[in-house]
Amino acid sequence: MDWKSHYQRWKDFVELDGQVSKQLIAMRENDLTEAFHGYLTFGTGGMRGILGPGTNRMNIYTVRKAAKGLALYLESQGEGFKYRGVAVAYDSRYMSKEFAVETARVLGVHGIPTYIFSSLRPTPELSFAVRHLGTAAGVMITASHNPPEYNGYKVYNEVGGQLPPVQADQVIQQVNSVEDELTINVMDQRDLEDRELLKWIDTKVDEAYLENLEDVVVDRKVIEEQTNDFTIVFTPLHGTANQLVKAGLSRAGFHHIHIVQEQAEADPEFPTVASPNPEEHQAFELAIEQGEKIEADILVGTDPDADRLGVAAINAEGKYQVLSGNQLGALMLDYLLSHQENLPENAVMLKTIVTSELGKAVAEHYDVETMNVLTGFKFIGEKIEEFHQNGSHEFIFGYEESYGYLIKDFARDKDAVQATVLAAEMAAYFKASGKTLFDALEDLYEHHGYYLEDLHSMKLEGLEGAKQIDEIMESFRQQPLQAVRDLSVLAVEDYKNGTRTELDSEKQVSIHLPKANVVKYILSEDCWCCLRPSGTEPKIKFYFGVKGATRQEAEARLEQLKNAVLERVTVLKK
Structure with a gap:
């Protein structure tokens, strides 16, 4: 019709x-x-x-x-x-x-x-x-x-x-x-x-959830020692998380929890933000204002349905800055693994193919296997159930770059309530050593290398936009990048065809993941980029990940890689 x-x-x-x-x-x-x-x-x-x-x-x-x-x-x-x-x-x-x-x-x-x-x-x-x-x-x-x-x-x-x-x-x-x-x-x-x-x-369901949530706490002694001098500012961004997060933090032992009152009530208009997205700095403006007044140690914000968590901490300039999903995930993973004395031999960390390789480096440091899944937390949940069915691995942690984390698998989707409790405990732990989360992140970079990431989304609406997205994807499939300055292209992973092609030998191996319209380039020096049309919006997304021995080297590589890809896209759109 x-x-x-x-x-x-x-x-x-x-x-x-x-x-x-x-x-x-x-x-x-x-x-x-x-x-x-x-x-x-x-x-x-x-x-x-x-x-x-x-x-x-x-x-x-x-x-x-x-x-x-x-x-x-x-x-x-x-x-x-x-x-x-x-x-x-x-x-x-x-x-x-x-x-x-x-x-x-x-x-x-x-x-x-x-x-x-x-x-x-x-x-x-x-x-x-x-x-x-x-x-x-x-x-x-x-x-x-x-x-x-x-x-x-x-x-x-x-x-x-x-x-x-x-x-x-x-x-x-x-x-x-x-x-x-x-x-x-x-x-x-x-x-x-x-x-x-x-x-x-x-x-009754709330109580059962909160009882399970108590297992997220790694070291209660850390919280007990810091709680009287540790302050949290929390915003649910007019969504669902207010009561559950407050209860979870209180049960964990935190006493000084300050709610951003202007954003505490559920409101379908989300009147105080341009977008109720904790990935965006603007969503934290009121939390930052309140945090500065009371000198809060950590600011946390959840999206309306509380599956995504954003965290802001004091940076090197003394200002509150929102950590990226990649950064917070790597910090959580390192904190969890460093506080477990006897890790299972079959322990595994799960992340998506567009999530930072810093997590993999952290996991390898503790002899924990990393498994990659397609973009979407459903694939992490699917893997967890597979482990339960066959007993092959023990799930330790799962995360994705878009601010989704899961610590304990009593839930099977990303869980901002769990992540809030762990992030607060982690911040309290580092405060005891005179550090902020950004100080701890710098320690990770110095130990593992400077991993930096970026995401560029291009909105192409209507039938013409859909056609352009298809043409961009096919161009990068059929005519792979060859090199980006000092970075050579080692392999192309085509998740639509389920193959990985090594460019020097043209050898192909199978990718054992579900088929998806995704192309990923693996470059030298632990760098990569990935193209993926959005599944829910008329957009094509370009993900970039680099590593450098110094921050300056990583920043230069990131800029070069982004420019090389996006300049080619600009030509294709003409």
């Missing part, structure tokens, strides 16, 4: 929700074209989109379609599986709780129980709840750190991880099999509750 046919179908639907109908009447043609041009894609990470009427928007009807697909998938998994039910959580965005209830209304028709938190909760607690309650699946209603007009729908499997490719494809197939999102049968909420097909969950 073209957009007009989709629009007419909605306009003529006599049972259309009243609020949706009012919004539909108020829409202009340009908006209608965007809203009804095709269907909102349910992909490997679920779906995410702008709120509003339309087949290409987040609304109760597209949510019902996703829930119907999930119900069909659960029914396909064998008799009795679906009766384990589905755990559902939601964040502070517009329509989040409504979408959670709509999910239950669809699942109830299929006799599938739904367990919904009675108020907003973080993504990692949803991951934990699936495991704790033993449900068949989980759903998290969130758009992470996207702007206020967005919401999203993420599906989790029975072990609490985001769906890996095989399961995701099966769910996608079922979602796509639903032909008419408007006529999906739903149950009344009161009937669901009376028949115990909708159960509200709350503090």
Whole structure:
């Protein structure tokens, strides 16, 4: 159908929700074209989109379609599986709780129980709840750190991880099999509750999560010795983490926890920030202002669904600076490994292919194996479950450059609550030695080399943009970089074809990871770059990683590598 046919179908639907109908009447043609041009894609990470009427928007009807697909998938998994039910959580965005209830209304028709938190909760607690309650699946209603007009729908499997490719494809197939999102049968909420097909969950799951969280603490003595003189400023950025982070830090033994009050309340408008993203310095402006007043030792901020953590500490100039995800991950890893006397022989650290090699260097120092996975924390969760099934390795730590960390695997997605507790303990430990986190980072650089990274995102919208992204990817596949100043290209890893090609010998070896539209160049001197189209936005991302004997050498190499790649891209776009 073209957009007009989709629009007419909605306009003529006599049972259309009243609020949706009012919004539909108020829409202009340009908006209608965007809203009804095709269907909102349910992909490997679920779906995410702008709120509003339309087949290409987040609304109760597209949510019902996703829930119907999930119900069909659960029914396909064998008799009795679906009766384990589905755990559902939601964040502070517009329509989040409504979408959670709509999910239950669809699942109830299929006799599938739904367990919904009675108020907003973080993504990692949803991951934990699936495991704790033993449900068949989980759903998290969130758009992470996207702007206020967005919401999203993420599906989790029975072990609490985001769906890996095989399961995701099966769910996608079922979602796509639903032909008419408007006529999906739903149950009344009161009937669901009376028949115990909708159960509200709350503090018992919170308490179980917090009990597990206590195991994240490595050395309580460190906290006990420093807590009276150690100050934390925390901002949940108008999201879900306020109560859980405060409780977790208190149980760990921290007494001086100062909340940024302007950002403490859940607010779908995120009024105090340009973007509720702890990767961005601007998201920390109020925390920095408060930190300077009370001379805080560490500033921590979580995104709205509390799966990402940003940390700011005092740098060499005496100013608060936000650590990168690569930097904080390497510090956490080193702290964990340096405080374990008897590491298992089969210990493994997991990171993504676009995460800094500093982590690998740290792990090697402690004789711990590093495994790389594709971008996306679901692949880390998938590996952890694989280890549990075959006993081949013991998970020690997992992280990705985009501010996602997991310390203990009672959750199977990145967990900013866990990471907050560990980051605070780590900062207290270094303070006892008269150091900040940036001082500790400098020690890592001096020992392992100066690893620096950068990310450049290029937004290319519409059909023409998608075509340009494809052309850029194919150009770098078919005509590899040869050299960048003093750096030679050693190998090309093409994750779409599943091959690694050594350029000097043209020898090819297989990459045993799922297929993905990613190209990575391995250069001399432990340098690399990687190209990857975004899975959720009309962007192509360019990742760069270098190493130098000094900071100056690393900075020069990073600039050279970025310029070489981006100059070629500029020519391709003309």
